[in-house]
Amino acid sequence: MNKVIKKLTFWFIVGLVSMSSFAFVSGYFEVSKNLDIFTSLFREVNIYYVDETKPGEMIEKAIDSMLKDLDPYTTYIPESDIEDFRFQTTGQYGGIGAMIRKKGDYVVIAEPYKGFPADKAGLRAGDKLLEIDGKSVKGKSTEDVSSVLKGQPGVEVNVLIERPGTEKPIKKTFTREEVKVKSVPYKGMVDDGIAYVRLTRFTRNCASEVEDAILELTDENEVKGLVLDLRGNPGGLLNESVRLCNLFIDKNQEVVSTKGKIKDWEKSYKTMKEPLDKELPLAVLINQSSASASEIVSGTIQDLDRGVVLGKKSFGKGLVQQTRKLSYNSQLKVTVAKYYTPSGRCIQALDYTNKNDDGSVGKVADSLKTAFKTRNGRTVFDGGGVDPDIVIDQEAFAKIVGSLVSKQLIFDFATEFVLQNDSIEEPGVFKISDALYEDFVMFLSDKEYEYETNTEKKMAELIDKAEDEYADFKEDLELLQKKLLSYKEDDIHKYQSQVSELILSELMARYYYQEGRVIASLADDTVLKEAISVLHDSDRYEAILSGNLDDK
Secondary structure, three states, X not given: OOHHHHHHHHHHHHHHHHHHHHHHHOOOHHHHHHHHHHHHHHHHHHHHOOOOOOHHHHHHHHHHHHHHOOOOOOEEEOHHHHHHHHHHHHOEEEEOOEEEEEEOOEEEEEEEOOOOHHHHOOOOOOOEEEEEOOEEOOOOOHHHHHHHHOOOOOOEXXXXXXXXXXXXXXXXXXXXXXXXXXXXXXXXXEEOOEEEEEOOOEOOOHHHHHHHHHHHHHHHOOOOEEEEEOOOOOOEOHHHHHHHHXXXXXXXXXXXXXXXXXXXXXXXXXXXXXXXXXXOOEEEEEOOOOOOHHHHHHHHXXXXXXXXXXXXXXXOOOEEEEEEEOOOOOEEEEEEEXXXXXXXXXXXXXXXXXXXXXXXXXXXXXXXXXXXXXXXXXXXXXXXXXXXXXXXXXXXXXXXXXXXXXOOHHHHHHHHHHHHOOOOOOOOOOOOOHHHHHHHHHHHOOOOOOOOOHHHHHHHHHHHHHHHHOHHHHHHHHHHHHHHHHHHOOHHHHOHHHHHHHXXXXXXXXXXXXXXXXXXXXXXXXXXXXXXXXXXXXXXXXXXXXXXXXXX
């Protein structure tokens, strides 16, 4: 075994022995014993195994496997992933400011952020990265490429790209900057007197971003109601959820409490300031992807009867994580407590694995739920996610839509469209016409996007069974199967509205960045329309909050 591996193994063993000593002194004999076994095994394998080993990879796999059995949120963060983790908590990182995705053997630009180095250097969605600083990135993963593009601000980066519609590769040079992605990608008036703010993540100072957005809207308009959109928001910093609630509820009001094994984690988080506005009618939008801090806000607003919650049941993450620094710039994100909203409920899903296909919480038996009361006496339940006051089920995307997205065909169509069109009408005005949609259908004519419908799947199972039990009936089923395939060929037109929605979203991002994507998505948003309706109807709004009207 070479000297590097010997040295790494030595220091790792020293670390484990130190931990073993601490565990023994603390009285945790089982911890001490098993650390000793692991240390011995690790040493013996590295010394005697027939081939050279990779101690770092072995340890990382061992750690990941160990944590996998705890919960989905307790994870090890190696030094190579720290920049990505910093982005999740702060919304900022050192880099070029662009989302990337894998396409074939290469990584392509998926979306440059407005005003940051990639955008200022002229990179576009669809640009294929061939080289970074003179080194080929063919075959590299998005993680590999991301780790090279991100880094110390002020450092120059050179890339060689291949752009559709251009014969020769193009060289681009830019300097890394501190990239800060806004937590509020859009704010605006969505109806007469109704303000709208979308919050995409709970990063540092996001509550201040929301406050600034509200103040700007109220300064320029007569605001009679506010829609706070938390759909798709995965959460983030707990203290920011408390600060956000403080915009709408009184000072010194408990927003959330936490309880854990360690006494220090039994805490109560209360509002610290006078609210921005505690009377303005409020509608909070959530869905199956609204998690963690999003559920603290929506759950607290609901528990205190401060506003009406609309949409779909939230994700169901009632756990609190803390990061602990480890050696060699790595970290451990560990679940330290459960959190409870003001009514006393914990919205943590009872079963991590019991999820529907769309990510929503699976059905929980009524016998396993506990009822709690809001400030006005309305009944709410624990057991997994926040149940909206007004449930709005939206049509699930068809199988063909999932295939078009996974094959990146909508993305590719948008890339070709941009090559032929320097500009399009502004968000909210531009529409996907029937003629443009037929262009997309023509674009697909020589593309593959195979998918299996639920009906096809059931039909195939039925034919298999018929072969054993009713051989004559099998032929009839096969004829029916062929007819089914002919119907399937029309799916591209049957689901035109769903596909058009995604084409519009992609085109808006190409010309008007994230703000354009958001504005376009609101045009036919049934949940938003219902929220506007409720905010305009003060009698209905008050009846829901008082428990005199069941809108579920």
